[in-house]
Amino acid sequence: MAEDVVDLCAALLRFDTTNHGGGESAGEREAAEFVAAHLDAVGVPATVLEPAPRRGNVLARVPGTEPDLPALLVHAHLDVVPADAAEWSVPPFAGIERDGYLWGRGAVDMKDMIAMVLAVLGTWSREGRRPRRDIVLAFVADEEDRGAHGAHWLVDHHADFFAGCTTAIGESGGYSHPVGDRRVYPVGTAERGTSHLRLTATGRAGHGSRRNDDNAVVKLLAALARVGAIEHPVRLTPTVRAFIERVGAALDVPVDLADVDATIARFGPAARLVENTIRTSATPTVLKAGYKVNVIPGSATAELDVRTLPGAVDDLMASIDAALGPDVRREFLADEPPVQAPVDSPWFDAMAAALRAEDPEAVVVPYCMGGGTDAKAFSRLGIDCYGFAPLSLPAGYDYRAMPHGVDERVPVEGLRFGVRVLDRFLSS
CATH class of the missing domain: 3.30.70.360 (Alpha-Beta Plaits)
Structure with missing residues (x-):
C-alpha cells in the first residue's frame, strides 16, 4: 500500500477515468476501489456507491475527538477530462515523475488533492492521531460533466451522509501565485x-x-x-x-x-x-x-x-x-446558482494560518472562481464551500494552464507542501 503522496498520486494518475461528457465515460470504478482500499487499510471504513455501471463514488467518515463539533466535508473528484496522447510529451496516464514534476491527466485537477488527503490519513494512522471534529470524505464521479453520477446524485439520494457538515473544502484554491516578490495564495470563497x-x-x-x-x-x-x-x-x-x-x-x-x-x-x-x-x-x-x-x-x-x-x-x-x-x-x-461562503470566518482564518505556518510570507486572499465545481451541489445542503487544495508552486510554473491542458503536471515538492498544510488544517 503506497504511503508517500507522490506514489499515491502516481497510482491515481494511472487509472484512466476520462469523462467525455454526455454520459460517455471510461468510468471511475477502479480508482474508487483503490481509494476505498487505501482508506480501509488506514482504519477509515469506506463505501463505494455506483449510480450507474462503473461510475464510482467513495464516501467515508473520520471520527473526531470532539464529535459534537460541526463536521467538515472534504470533497474531490475522481474523473478527468480527455487527453490526446499525440499532443503530450509523456503518456497522459502513465503517472511519470520527471524533472521534479509528476506528469499526467488529473495531476492538478484533481487527483493531487485526493493523494494529499490519503497521505494525511496515512500519517494519522501510523501516529495514532485523530482530528478534533469529524471529517466527512466524498471522492466523487462525474464532476467534469454535470455531476449527475457524482455530487448532485449524492446530494439527491444520500444527503443524510452529510448531516452535521457545515463547511467544506474542495478544488481551486490554496495554491501559491507569484506576484512580483510576493506569493499570493487565493482561497476560493465564491463561484x-x-x-x-x-x-x-x-x-x-x-x-x-x-x-x-x-x-x-x-x-x-x-x-x-x-x-x-x-x-x-x-x-x-x-x-x-x-x-x-x-x-x-x-x-x-x-x-x-x-x-x-x-x-x-x-x-x-x-x-x-x-x-x-x-x-x-x-x-x-x-x-x-x-x-x-x-x-x-x-x-x-x-x-x-x-x-x-x-x-x-x-x-x-x-x-x-x-x-x-x-x-x-x-x-x-x-x-x-452562484456560490458564496463567508470571507471573514474562523474557517478562512484557519486555512490562512495553515498556509502561513508553512510559508510565513504567504499573502492569503479570498477569491471568486470564474468556473464551477462540485461546491454547487454541496452548497444545496446549506454547506459553506471553500476552494482549498494547497500547493506550493515554483517560479515559471503556470498553474492555470494545467487543468484541462496539455502536459498537465504537479511539482513533487508542491505536493509535499500541500500534505503539511492539510495536516495542520484538518488536525485543528
Missing part, C-alpha cells in the same frame, strides 16, 4: 453561477436561391450579435471586493473601487485571478443550423455559456431576453 442556455430561432424553410424574409439563421445571428454587444457592469461581490482590497494592500497598489478595471490592471499577474469575476458574462459557444447549402433551414440553434454573480442573475437574464427579442426563444440546459 460564479453557471447557466447554459439553448437558443432557438424558427422561420420558413425554403430553397436557398429564393428570397426569404423569414430566415431562421439570419434571426439567430442578429440575436447573437445583440447578446455579444451587451455591456456587463462591474459588480463587486464581498469576495471580489476583499480580493481587490487585500491584494492592493499587499502589493502597495492604490485601489480605486470607482475604476475597478484600472485598479486590477495594476495588479500584474494577479489580475488573472479576478478579471473574469468582476462582471457577469454571456458567451456564444455553439451554433447549429442547416444540412445542405441550397436549403434554408426551418430552425437554427445556438448555445450560450452564461456566468452569473450573486445578486445579478435577474438583471442578466432580463438583458439577455431583451437582446434576443421576440424571434428567439431560450431554454436552460443547466442552471446552477
Whole structure:
C-alpha cells in the first residue's frame, strides 16, 4: 500500500477515468476501489456507491475527538477530462515523475488533492492521531460533466451522509501565485453561477436561391450579435471586493473601487485571478443550423455559456431576453446558482494560518472562481464551500494552464507542501 503522496498520486494518475461528457465515460470504478482500499487499510471504513455501471463514488467518515463539533466535508473528484496522447510529451496516464514534476491527466485537477488527503490519513494512522471534529470524505464521479453520477446524485439520494457538515473544502484554491516578490495564495470563497442556455430561432424553410424574409439563421445571428454587444457592469461581490482590497494592500497598489478595471490592471499577474469575476458574462459557444447549402433551414440553434454573480442573475437574464427579442426563444440546459461562503470566518482564518505556518510570507486572499465545481451541489445542503487544495508552486510554473491542458503536471515538492498544510488544517 503506497504511503508517500507522490506514489499515491502516481497510482491515481494511472487509472484512466476520462469523462467525455454526455454520459460517455471510461468510468471511475477502479480508482474508487483503490481509494476505498487505501482508506480501509488506514482504519477509515469506506463505501463505494455506483449510480450507474462503473461510475464510482467513495464516501467515508473520520471520527473526531470532539464529535459534537460541526463536521467538515472534504470533497474531490475522481474523473478527468480527455487527453490526446499525440499532443503530450509523456503518456497522459502513465503517472511519470520527471524533472521534479509528476506528469499526467488529473495531476492538478484533481487527483493531487485526493493523494494529499490519503497521505494525511496515512500519517494519522501510523501516529495514532485523530482530528478534533469529524471529517466527512466524498471522492466523487462525474464532476467534469454535470455531476449527475457524482455530487448532485449524492446530494439527491444520500444527503443524510452529510448531516452535521457545515463547511467544506474542495478544488481551486490554496495554491501559491507569484506576484512580483510576493506569493499570493487565493482561497476560493465564491463561484460564479453557471447557466447554459439553448437558443432557438424558427422561420420558413425554403430553397436557398429564393428570397426569404423569414430566415431562421439570419434571426439567430442578429440575436447573437445583440447578446455579444451587451455591456456587463462591474459588480463587486464581498469576495471580489476583499480580493481587490487585500491584494492592493499587499502589493502597495492604490485601489480605486470607482475604476475597478484600472485598479486590477495594476495588479500584474494577479489580475488573472479576478478579471473574469468582476462582471457577469454571456458567451456564444455553439451554433447549429442547416444540412445542405441550397436549403434554408426551418430552425437554427445556438448555445450560450452564461456566468452569473450573486445578486445579478435577474438583471442578466432580463438583458439577455431583451437582446434576443421576440424571434428567439431560450431554454436552460443547466442552471446552477452562484456560490458564496463567508470571507471573514474562523474557517478562512484557519486555512490562512495553515498556509502561513508553512510559508510565513504567504499573502492569503479570498477569491471568486470564474468556473464551477462540485461546491454547487454541496452548497444545496446549506454547506459553506471553500476552494482549498494547497500547493506550493515554483517560479515559471503556470498553474492555470494545467487543468484541462496539455502536459498537465504537479511539482513533487508542491505536493509535499500541500500534505503539511492539510495536516495542520484538518488536525485543528
